Amino acid sequence: MLSPSDRERQEQERRQDGRLPPGQSLTLKWPVLHEGPIPKFDPATWTLDVGGLVSQPLRLSWDELQAMPRKRITADFHCVTTWSKFDNEWEGVPFTAIAERAGVLPEAKYVIIRAENGYTTNAPIEDLLRSDVLLADRHAPEPLTPEHGGPLRLVVPHLYAWKSAKWLRGFELTAEDRPGYWEQVGYHMYGDPFREQRYRRQ
Numbered sequence: 001m002l003s004p005s006d007r008e009r010q011e012q013e014r015r016q017d018g019r020l021p022p023g024q025s026l027t028l029k030w031p032v033l034h035e036g037p038i039p040k041f042d043p044a045t046w047t048l049d050v051g052g053l054v055s056q057p058l059r060l061s062w063d064e065l066q067a068m069p070r071k072r073i074t075a076d077f078h079c080v081t082t083w084s085k086f087d088n089e090w091e092g093v094p095f096t097a098i099a100e101r102a103g104v105l106p107e108a109k110y111v112i113i114r115a116e117n118g119y120t121t122n123a124p125i126e127d128l129l130r131s132d133v134l135l136a137d138r139h140a141p142e143p144l145t146p147e148h149g150g151p152l153r154l155v156v157p158h159l160y161a162w163k164s165a166k167w168l169r170g171f172e173l174t175a176e177d178r179p180g181y182w183e184q185v186g187y188h189m190y191g192d193p194f195r196e197q198r199y200r201r202q
């Protein structure tokens with residue numbers, strides 16, 4: 001156990017490293033945070049839908065998704081409620097593989113990320129095309145548990161964690177930015193933790 005002063009010193013060091021964003025504290029546990037119930041997963045009926053400004057709209061089954069290229073990344077995770085969890089090992093399908101298969105049209109500038117129970121969040125497409133953005137089904141070495149978004153969640157390490165939608169079900173590519181679930185009640189449209197883009201000015 002770290003004493004409070006050790007913890008403070010460690011946070012100071014990490015801040016100096018540029019790894020802990022302003023206003024954040026390190027957590028060693030992994031909190032569970034979401035609205036609503038944990039959805040049930042049936043691999044026989046589950047689909048991932050990709051539509052909007054793409055040349056080839058997709059409806060992928062669980063097995064089709066599993067057959068796609070895979071990748072493992074290590075990344076920090078920053079929740080807007082001020083906890084950060086370092087060194088998460090995520091494994092899954094890179095968003096770039098999905099984008100390539102769907103064929104992103106030049107007019108596509110934003111993505112509405114869709115999850116179970118109507119949860120949505122938005123991001124510029126260029127952010128999702130970063131090489132470390134994954135459709136993760138493992139928090140390695142374990143499969144992603146249902147409370148952490150299993151069977152599949154998006155992971156966007158460089159934005160606040162509300163953009164990392166749990167129970168991911170699809171993407172809609174759009175020309176204009178549209179606020180998602182939390183953005184509609186005042187969370188920032190972009191959400192960069194290093195610029196403390198927590199809430200929008202009202």
Ligand SMILES: Nc1nc2c(c(=O)[nH]1)N[C@H]1C(S)=C(S)[C@@H](COP(=O)(O)O)O[C@H]1N2
Nearest residue numbers: 032033034035079115119148161162165166
């Ligand atoms: N579908 C869905 N995804 C969601 C949320 C949610 O309410 N619903 N909450 C977000 C928030 S605010 C955070 S901090 C992370 C938390 O992920 P965790 O519970 O695995 O720590 O999930 C994000 N993804």
Ligand SMILES: [Mo]
Nearest residue numbers: 079080161162
């Ligand atoms: Mo969060």
